[in-house]
Amino acid sequence: EPEVTQTPSHQVTQMGQEVILRCVPISNHLYFYWYRQILGQKVEFLVSFYNNEISEKSEIFDDQFSVERPDGSNFTLKIRSTKLEDSAMYFCARAVKRNTEAFFGQGTRLTVV
Amino acid sequence: QKEVEQDPGPLSVPEGAIVSLNCTYSNSAFQYFMWYRQYSRKGPELLMYTYSSGNKEDGRFTAQVDKSSKYISLFIRDSQPSDSATYLCAMNYGLSGANNLFFGTGTRLTVIP
Numbered sequence: 512e513p514e515v516t517q518t519p520s521h522q523v524t525q526m527g528q529e530v531i532l533r534c535v536p537i538s539n540h541l542y543f544y545w546y547r548q549i550l551g552q553k554v555e556f557l558v559s560f561y562n563n564e565i566s567e568k569s570e571i572f573d574d575q576f577s578v579e580r581p582d583g584s585n586f587t588l589k590i591r592s593t594k595l596e597d598s599a600m601y602f603c604a605r606a607v608k609r610n611t612e613a614f615f616g617q618g619t620r621l622t623v624v
Numbered sequence: 625q626k627e628v629e630q631d632p633g634p635l636s637v638p639e640g641a642i643v644s645l646n647c648t649y650s651n652s653a654f655q656y657f658m659w660y661r662q663y664s665r666k667g668p669e670l671l672m673y674t675y676s677s678g679n680k681e682d683g684r685f686t687a688q689v690d691k692s693s694k695y696i697s698l699f700i701r702d703s704q705p706s707d708s709a710t711y712l713c714a715m716n717y718g719l720s721g722a723n724n725l726f727f728g729t730g731t732r733l734t735v736i737p
Contacts, residue, residue: 515667544722553628554668554712554727567724602667604722613722615660615667 515616517603523622527592532619534586534603543586544604544613545578547571554602560586593623627651630713630728639737643700647713647728650694654715654726657689659698662710662730671711672698703735 516535524530534543545557559566560578575594580586586605590597600620606613630647637643645659656675660668672687674680674696680687688697696715700707713728 542721542723546722546725553729554714554725556724556726559723569724604667606721608721610721612670612673615669615722617665617667 515603515605515614517601517616517619519619520617521620521622523624524593526595526623530590530593530621532588532590532601532603532621534588534605534616536580536583536586537605539607540605540614542566542606542608542613543578543580544606545588546602546604546615547599548602548618549596549599557588590621593621595623597621598623628713628715628726628728631731632729634732634734636734636736637703639703639705639735641703641735643698643703643707643733643735645698645700645711645713645731645733647696648694649696649715649726651726652691652694653717655718656716657687657696658714658725659685659687660712660714660727662712664709668712668714703733705735705737708734 518533543560548554556569558568558572575591577589600618602618603616604613628649658673659671662668674687674689677689677691684701686699710730710732712730714725716725
C-alpha cells in the first residue's frame with residue numbers, strides 16, 4: 512500500500528488565520544480527495560480534484576476553502592480565514608483512477624484557537 | 625446528516641469470536657459499499673468494497689449487502705487482537721474509489737486476548 516504523507520501532522524492556528532495543509536503526491540496518483548473528521552463525528556467529504564480541476568465538492572467546501580496542485584507538486588488544501596468549527600482531522604486521499612481504491616493519509620489535526 | 629447510520633459501540637469480544645458490524649442507509653441511490661478500518665491516529669484503510677447486493681469474502685472478512693433492506697454488514701471470523709480498531713462503513717452513488725463517500729460514525733472494536 513503506497514504511503515500517503517500529509518504535513519503537518521498537527522497545526523494550531525488562531526481564528527482568522529490562513530492555513531495550508533499538504534499532501535505529498537505519488538507520480539501515478541491522479542485523483543485527489545480531501546475529507547475531514549470533526550472530533551466525535553463522521554468523516555465528511557470535502558472535495559475531489561483531477562487534472563488541476565475540482566471534480567466535485569460538498570456543501571462544506573465553501574468560499575473559504577481552496578485546493579490546488581501547482582506544477583505537480585504537493586496537493587494542498589487552503590483555509591483562508593479559519594473558524595473555531597474548522598478544528599478537525601483533515602485527511603487527504605489519492606487514487607490512480609477515479610474508480611479504484613484510494614489511499615488515505617494519516618491526517619492533519621487542525622486546532623483553531 | 626443521517627444518510628448512513630452505524631452503531632458506534634464500543635464492542636468488546638474475546639479472541640476467536642465472530643464479529644458482526646452493521647450499517648443502515650436511507651438513500652437507495654447508493655451503489656458502492658465499503659468497509660474501512662481505522663487504527664488510532666491513522667487514516668482509514670480500505671478493507672473491502674462491494675457493488676450491489678450479495679456477499680464478498682476476503683480471508684476472515686465477509687461483506688454483505690442487502691439493498692432491499694438498505695443494510696450492510698461486515699463479519700470478521702476468528703477475530704484477533706490486531707483487529708482492534710474502529711470500523712467505518714462508507715458508500716457512494718455511482719463510483720467506487722473515494723469520491724464523495726458517505727461514512728458511518730464508525731464502530732470501535734476491541735478484541736480481548
